[in-house]
Amino acid sequence: MERVSLLFQLILISLGAWWLFSSFGSESSPLYRYVPVLILFSSALLLQDLVEFGPTERMRISTACCIAWPLLLAIASVNRDEGNMTAVLTLVLVSVILYYTSRSILGYDVKTRRWRGMMTTIGFTLAIPVVLGSNLASLLIMSIAASFTTIPILFTKDGLEEERRDFSEQLKDAERHILGLQSGNTLMQQPNSLLKMAREQGWKNPERGTELISEAKREATRIASFVSDVEEIREQSEISVNKAEKVTGFPGRPRKIFQDALTELENGSLRASESRFRMAKSEAEMIESNWQNAIEAIDEAEKAISDAQGHLVQGLQSTLNEAKKAMEDENPQYALAIVSEIPSQMDDVEGLMLQARKSLEEAKREASSYDSITIGDLNKRLEDANEALDSGNASLAIGLSEGVTRSIRKESEAKTTVQRSLRQVKSIEDRIPVGETGSEWNRRLDEAKLSADAGKWIEAAECLSALAEELDDFHSRVEEAREMLEFLDGDWIKLRKRLESSGYGADNKDRISTEGYLAAANRALSEGQIDDCLESLGEADSSMEVLRRLV
Structure with a gap:
């Protein structure tokens, strides 16, 4: 296509050049000499747009058609009486084709139709010199063509006249409404800005302008309602602040917050002022109550x-x-x-102080009737308790006093226990086994006696208590070992009779071993060697098991 278009461009340029050179020396008017050349050269330039035919190319081609078809029609009307009807009809046909081409491309909306009307007007303007020196019929033909094709579209309307009238009325009503709400403050900036946008856009797009007006009214109503609420809150806040100042006698923090809220309100910050008014009211009510x-x-x-x-x-x-x-x-x-x-x-x-004094007095009574080697330490603690009471530290005084009382009572109980145990020392000594096993317990019993003689009653009581527990445990084990020994002795007597009846006499080595183990167990038990006794009993039981197999 590009090569074909290039070929046609060359042809058109060549024709234009031929027409231009052939007209040199001609006595015809310049219009006939140069207008065809202009048309041919313009057609050559526009030929490439037919290949691309995008939005820009369509606009150029349609504009050229609008300008060209009146010229061609004018040339045809001027030459209609010269006898060459084929050429005239060809020009008319081309003119009609160009007209319908421009109409189809520039006929979608009001803007494109008006553009077509202006460009066609230019075409008719250029055609005036062509028909000006002609007869009246040519002028009539061009006038009729202009009347039906150009003048109507120059005055065409977009159908939005009613909407524009409604928009104008709504705009005036909205301006009056917002002006009445504004009342000298600066809070209506947003609605005014919306009205300004509506005024700028509404004449071209009434629907959009109407939307902006409605939005401006809603915003103005919202702001007016908000202002009314804020004013009501301001009045309530001021009443509360005044009451608080009457109670305190001086303007304080609620008044400062209230003044800040007024400043915010004057600056047009409604939400900030509302928040501060509420804060001032809350602070004032808290102070008042x-x-x-x-x-x-x-x-x-x-x-x-x-x-x-x-x-x-x-x-x-x-x-x-x-x-x-x-x-x-x-x-x-x-x-x-x-x-x-x-x-x-x-x-x-x-x-608490009364309780501390009672505890101290009780501790002093206990200490006054108590004689012990620890009385010096107890008196020192009582002095500390007295100092704590004088300084107002009742808890420390109670703790020290009750500690002294507990110490005295504990030592008294220990003294009574030790004295009672030592009165029965013979029974304790009888429970201690003889031999090496009992030597350690005898030593500890002597230590308890020495502690008691030295007045260390708590130490003596603890020693005797531990000694008694160990002796109880020892005698429990002795009883268990004695029961086992008695059981094996009885079993051995029966087994020995069976051995003798079976011919196993006293010289049998297993009998000798068994009797030796039983004798060792008796001896260890009498000396308090419980572990040795149990070991011998185990050996005796094993030896008796061997003898049982023989019978």
Whole structure:
């Protein structure tokens, strides 16, 4: 296609050049000499657009058609009486084809039709010199053609006239509405901006303009409603702030927050101002409801503490100071929460101090009637308890006093136990086995006696208790070993009779071994050697098992 188009371009250019050179020296008018050349050269330039035929190429071709067909029609009308009807009809046909081509390409919407009308008007303007010197019939033909093809589309309408009238009325109504809501403030910037956009876009696109107007009205109504709510909250907040200032006697934090909210409202920040108005109201209501109660609670706490001293009172005094600091910070709710329990806590402190004094007096009574080598240490602890009580540390005084009382009672109980055990020392000694086994227990019994003589009653009691437990365990094992020995002795008597009846006399080595093991077990048991006794019993049982197999 490109080669074909190039070929036709060369042909058209050649024809134009031929026409131009052949017209030199001609006496015809310049219009007849140069207009065909212009048409041929223009056609050569537009020929490439027929190959591409994209949006830009379509626009150029349709524009050229709009300009060209009136010229061709004018030439045909001027030459209709010269006798060459074939040429005239050909020009008319080409003119009609160009007209319908431009109409088909530029006939989709109002803009393209108006563009076609303007370009066709240019074509008719260029055709005026062609028909100007001709007869009236040619002028009539061109006038009729222009009347039916060009003038109507120049005045064509897009069908949106009614929408534009509605848009204009809505725009005026919206401007009046927003102007009435604005009332001198700067909060209607967004609706005004939307109206400005509607004014700019609505005349071209009434539907879009109407949407922007509706959006501006909604935004203005929303802002007006929000402003009304904020004003109501502002009034309530101001009332609460004034009440709080009457209670406290000075403007404080709620007033500062309220002023910040007013500043935000003047700047057009509705949400920020609403939040601060609510905060100011909340702070003011909190102060109003708790301020007087907090002051009364602090007075009661000061009366309860009065001139009291001591470790526990210092903590309550710190709490009282913190409550006063909270009042300075305009936080009476927190002050009331921490200070309201101080009177009851002081009652608890007094009760604890009374208990400490009773515990100390009881410990002193116990110590005064007690004689022990540890009395010096106990008296030192009583002095420490007395100092703790004087300093107000009731818990430490109670702990030290009760510790002294427990020590005295524990030592008294240990003394009674040791003395009772030593009165029965003969029975303890009788339970201790003779020989090497009992020597260690005898030594420990002597140590317990020495501790008792030295007044170390708790140490002596612990030693005797451990000794008694070990002797109980020892005698339990002795009884178990004795039962086993008696059982084997009885079994051996029966087995021995059976051996003698079977011909196994006293000289049998297994009989000799068995009797030796039983004798060793008896001897070890009498000496308290329980482990040796059990070992001998095991050997005796094994030897007897061998003899049982013989009979």
